[in-house]
Structure formats: structure tokens, C-alpha cells
Amino acid sequence: MFESLKQTIQDLVGGRIAPADRRAVIAEMKRALALAKLGVEDLAQSAEVTRARLKDEREQQATAARRRALAEGINDTETATLAAKYEAQHAERIAVLERKLDVQEAEHGLAEREYDEMLKQLKQASLGVGSGLSEANRPLSDADLGLPDDAPLRRDLDALGRQAKRQERDAQADAALEALKRKMRGE
Structure with missing residues (x-):
């Protein structure tokens, strides 16, 4: 996921970045890691x-199943057939969403592990690993490296x-509104 960033950090730690360029590269890597x-x-x-979508689909499937059972109880075959159709559609959506969630969770876990590893390596590079300095030297701080205060970046x-949070809340509100509309239409 972060291949070029990982390669640059490896170059830093491996000593393949010229000492004169290390400060600029480390500063840029910090910005890139913040975005990562x-x-x-x-x-x-x-x-x-x-x-949240999976939970909503499961609720809608349960509602369709209840409607089907009630319709069957009063021998309303048309309503029972329609409810069974919606129940099957929700089951299909649930299966897709479950697979999607599994993939998203796996991707998130992988990205988080990669990020943590890159952060660890960048910290090592910031401390001088790969710069040719002896390890007996004290760790270098951001000020030692000449890195500016990143308050504007923060x-x-x-x-x-x-x-991003506002967009997520808007998306959730839209989804809730759509669910309410479907509920009002009796789907």
C-alpha cells in the first residue's frame, strides 16, 4: 500500500540517502506518514x-421474514411471495457486505501494521540510523535535524x-434517511 514511502524509509535507514539530503527527506517522510x-x-x-450497513440489512431482512410469516399465517400468498423476495434480496446483500467487511478489516489491519513499521523505521532514521554516525552519539531531535515546527501541517x-468525520456523519445521515424512506414505503 505504501511501497514508495517504505522504499524511501529503507533508503534512509540503509544509508543510501546523502547526509546533506537526510533532513529534507526525513521532514518529507514525516509529512507523508501523517497523510498515511x-x-x-x-x-x-x-x-x-x-x-452499520450490514446491521441495517440484517434488520430489514428480519422485518421481511416477519412480514412473510405473518402473510403466510393469514394465507396471503401475494404478500408472502413479495416478502420472501425481499428477504432473499436482503440475504444476498448481507452476504456481499459480510465479504466486504472481511476484506476491509484485513486491509485495515495490513495498512496499520505497515504504518507502524514505517513509523518505527522513520524514528530510527531520525535518530541517525543509516547516517554513518556512531550509535554512541546522542539521539537527534527534530530541532537538531533542523526540522521546522509543523504546526501549520497539524x-x-x-x-x-x-x-472526513463530517462527511462520514453526512453519509450516515443520508443512509438513515434512505432507510426511513424505505420503511415508510413499506419495503
Whole structure:
């Protein structure tokens, strides 16, 4: 998922980046990792949205099953047939959503592990691993490396996070509204 980022970090740790370029590369990698973290969080949020949709489909399937059973109880074959059709449709959607959720959870887990490994390697690179400096030297801080305060970047990332959360809430509200409309139509 993060192949070019992982390769650049490997180059840093492996000493394949010129000492004069290390500060700039480390600063850029920190920015890239911050964006990668947002990507990992997006994967987690996508899985949550799928979980909510799966729960809704299961509820709708249960409703269709109840309607079918009630219609069969009063010998209303037309309604029973229609309810059985909707019950089967919901079952199919549930099967697809379950597979989708499994994939999303696996993808999120993989991305999270990759992110954690890259973060660990970047911290090592920030401490001078691969720079040719002896390990006896004290760890280098961001100030030692000449890295600027990333307050504007943090503000931008916070704004992106708030925007993503707002979009998620809007999507959930739209889904709830659609579910309510379907319920009102008797589906």
C-alpha cells in the first residue's frame, strides 16, 4: 500500500540517502506518514460504515421474514411471495457486505501494521540510523535535524480529519434517511 514511502524509509535507514539530503527527506517522510495515518483511519471508518450497513440489512431482512410469516399465517400468498423476495434480496446483500467487511478489516489491519513499521523505521532514521554516525552519539531531535515546527501541517491535518468525520456523519445521515424512506414505503 505504501511501497514508495517504505522504499524511501529503507533508503534512509540503509544509508543510501546523502547526509546533506537526510533532513529534507526525513521532514518529507514525516509529512507523508501523517497523510498515511489519515489513510489508515479512513480504512477503519469505511469498515465502520460497512458494519452499520450490514446491521441495517440484517434488520430489514428480519422485518421481511416477519412480514412473510405473518402473510403466510393469514394465507396471503401475494404478500408472502413479495416478502420472501425481499428477504432473499436482503440475504444476498448481507452476504456481499459480510465479504466486504472481511476484506476491509484485513486491509485495515495490513495498512496499520505497515504504518507502524514505517513509523518505527522513520524514528530510527531520525535518530541517525543509516547516517554513518556512531550509535554512541546522542539521539537527534527534530530541532537538531533542523526540522521546522509543523504546526501549520497539524492544523491542515486536523481540518482534513474534521472534514472526513463530517462527511462520514453526512453519509450516515443520508443512509438513515434512505432507510426511513424505505420503511415508510413499506419495503
